[in-house]
Structures are given as structure tokens and as C-alpha cells.
Amino acid sequence: MERTDAELIAAVLQGDTASFEPLVQRHSPRVFATIRRYARRESEVEDIAQEIWLKAFQKLKGFRGDAPFEHWLMRLALHTCYDFLRSHRRNRETSFSELSDPEDDWLERFVSAPSPAAEDAAAARQLVERLLEHLSPPARLIITLLEIEERSVKEIAKLTGWSVPLVKVRAFRARAEMRKVLAKVAKEKYL
Amino acid sequence: MNLAELERKLLAVARAAPPGDRVPYAFEKRIMARLGARPVADVSGFWARALWRAAVSCLAVVLLLSAWSVLAPARNNPDFSQQFESTVLAAVDQEGAN
Numbered sequence: 001m002e003r004t005d006a007e008l009i010a011a012v013l014q015g016d017t018a019s020f021e022p023l024v025q026r027h028s029p030r031v032f033a034t035i036r037r038y039a040r041r042e043s044e045v046e047d048i049a050q051e052i053w054l055k056a057f058q059k060l061k062g063f064r065g066d067a068p069f070e071h072w073l074m075r076l077a078l079h080t081c082y083d084f085l086r087s088h089r090r091n092r093e094t095s096f097s098e099l100s101d102p103e104d105d106w107l108e109r110f111v112s113a114p115s116p117a118a119e120d121a122a123a124a125r126q127l128v129e130r131l132l133e134h135l136s137p138p139a140r141l142i143i144t145l146l147e148i149e150e151r152s153v154k155e156i157a158k159l160t161g162w163s164v165p166l167v168k169v170r171a172f173r174a175r176a177e178m179r180k181v182l183a184k185v186a187k188e189k190y191l
Numbered sequence: 192m193n194l195a196e197l198e199r200k201l202l203a204v205a206r207a208a209p210p211g212d213r214v215p216y217a218f219e220k221r222i223m224a225r226l227g228a229r230p231v232a233d234v235s236g237f238w239a240r241a242l243w244r245a246a247v248s249c250l251a252v253v254l255l256l257s258a259w260s261v262l263a264p265a266r267n268n269p270d271f272s273q274q275f276e277s278t279v280l281a282a283v284d285q286e287g288a289n
Contacts, residue, residue, distance in 0.1 A: 017226060024219040029212035036210035046215055053222045110197060124204040131201065148205045182194045 005069040012060055024053055027070060031077050037144050038081040040129060044088075052080045078141075078159050085137035103127045107185070134181045139174035146171055 003011075003022065011019035028049065035048045056076055063072050099107070102123035132140050145151045145159065153171070157164045277284075 018223070020226065021219050021223050024222050028214040028218055032214050033210050033212035042215075046218075049218070050222065050225065054225060057226055110200065121204055121208060124201060125208050128201045128205040143202075147202050150206065178198060179194060182198055186194060186197075 006065060009060060009063060009065070009069060012057075020057055023069070027073055028053075030070065031073065034074065034077045035081055037148070038085055038140070039088075040133075044084070048080055048084055052077045055080065075159055075161075079161075082137060082141055082160075085140060089137070099130070100126065103130070131178070131181055131185070134184075135174065135177050138170050139177040142167070142171050142174040143178055146174075 003019075005023065005026075008019045008023050012023075031049055031052055032045065035045045035052075039045050039048055052073075056073060059076070063069065100123075103126055106123040106127060132143065135143060141160070142156070145156045146153070151159070153164055153167050156162070156167045160167070162170070
């Protein structure tokens with residue numbers, strides 16, 4: 001029978017390091033999906049995932065067990081991703097004039113007919129990623145959690161450790177920042 | 192360009208395409224190898240070992256000094272206070288002699 005998270009954690013804390021492996025196997029898909037929201041290159045994604053699991057092992061004593069292990073792990077993952085965003089702000093100054101052809105085409109189609117559904121979803125996704133890369137780390141985190149993952153303010157406060165009013169203030173600022181970036185796209189492409 | 196509409200559409204695209212959850216091959220093995228390779232930081236164990244070693248060394252020094260003070264042969268030399276006084280006042284004594 002498959003051992004539960006609580007049993008595996010108890011075994012690890014008693015010195016059975018091998019019991020950590022099933023935990024890694026079980027929860028890695030969710031960890032990788034979370035990281036891919038914030039990092040594009042696969043090498044970076046893997047580095048962040050390794051960092052998260054090593055931190056999880058070191059801090060396992062701090063897991064009290066009053067909430068599911070997955071929630072604790074996701075909080076750790078989100079904090080690590082946020083640290084990554086803060087230390088890798090290289091793309092924020094790049095210009096939107098360097099859009100790829102499919103991204104450019106998608107925007108052209110949007111300008112000519114904003115209402116119909118865009119066909120090239122991959123180009124739109126790339127464009128979204130490019131836009132998110134231009135946001136500050138807190139704005140990117142908030143937009144991702146609030147607008148893309150559609151989480152509530154309370155949930156975000158729990159995940160990030162920020163207070164509810166702080167999440168609201170940061171969400172307001174993030175939306176303003178997003179609009180500013182979009183206006184920059186419009187200005188660079190069509191003025 | 193309608194920026195609000197553009198924003199809405201882009202966010203909808205992002206929502207509709209969640210990132211993949213593919214895990215690289217044998218990722219868990221790599222994590223376990225990293226865990227095996229790195230020494231586990233046991234701070235309390237480190238302090239306990241260091242303090243026991245220090246206690247043993249201190250005890251050895253105490254025993255040696257006790258043994259030395261008991262077993263050392265008594266000397267006829269003047270005691271330390273007299274030696275100290277004559278050293279400090281050596282210059283004055285010399286001046287007086289001149």
C-alpha cells in the first residue's frame with residue numbers, strides 16, 4: 001500500500017532519508033507547473049525545482065502537519081520563484097520592437113479585428129510571457145496568481161505571507177503596471 | 192488600439208494554456224543524490240561534540256596542574272611578589288646606589 005505524505009515525512013524526520021524520494025516523485029509535477037509560470041528556460045526551471053526540494057528537505061522539521069504537505073510545499077515553491085524573479089530582472093528593459101513574426105501577426109490581427117478569437121494561441125502565449133517579463137516581480141506574481149490562476153485575495157495572502165490589504169494594494173499597482181506595459185507595446189508598434 | 196480588450200484577451204489566452212507539469216527523467220534520483228552528497232547541517236550535534244571535547248581538554252589541564260602543584264618539589268627561591276617588587280624597583284635601587 002502506498003504510504004501517505006504524513007508517514008513519509010515522519011520517516012524522513014526519523015532519519016530515513018530514502019523516504020523523501022516518493023515525496024519528490026509525487027509532488028514534482030505540481031512544482032514544475034508552478035515554476036514554469038515564472039521561468040521560461042528549462043535549465044532555469046530545473047535549477048529552481050532542485051532548490052525547492054533541497055529547501056523542503058532542510059526545512060521539513062518546520063512542517064507542522066496542520067495543513068496538507070502540498071500547501072506547505074507550494075508556499076515554499078512560490079517564495080523560491082519570487083526570489084528567482086527578483087534576482088533575474090534582465091528582460092525588463094528590452095524593447096517590444098523585437099517581437100517575433102507570429103507575435104507581430106497576432107497583434108496585427110487583434111488591431112484589425114479585436115473581437116474574434118485569435119487563431120494563433122502559441123503566439124499569444126509568447127506575447128503574454130513577454131509582457132509578464134516586463135513587470136516588476138511583485139506585479140508579475142500578483143497578475144499570475146490573481147488574473148491567470150484566478151485565486152482569491154485571501155488565498156494569495158496565505159500563499160505569499162503578505163497581508164490582505166497589501167495584496168490588494170499590490171494588485172492595484174500590478175494592474176496599472178500591466179496597462180502601462182500594454183500602452184508601451186501600442187506606442188512602439190503603432191505610433 | 193483597445194488596450195483593455197487586448198489585456199483581457201491576452202489574460203484569457205494565458206488562463207486557457209496552463210504550463211506543462213512534465214518532470215525531467217529521473218529528477219527524484221538527482222535530488223536524492225544531491226541530498227546524499229551534501230552533509231546534513233546538525234548544529235546542536237556540532238555544539239555538543241565541540242563542548243564535550245572542550246570539557247575533556249579542560250579536565251586534563253586541571254588534572255595536570257593539580258598534579259604539578261602537589262608533586263612539584265618545593266624551591267627556596269623568594270616568592271613571586273618579592274621578585275616582582277625587586278624588578279619594578281630595580282631602576283630606583285640602581286639610582287640610589289649611584
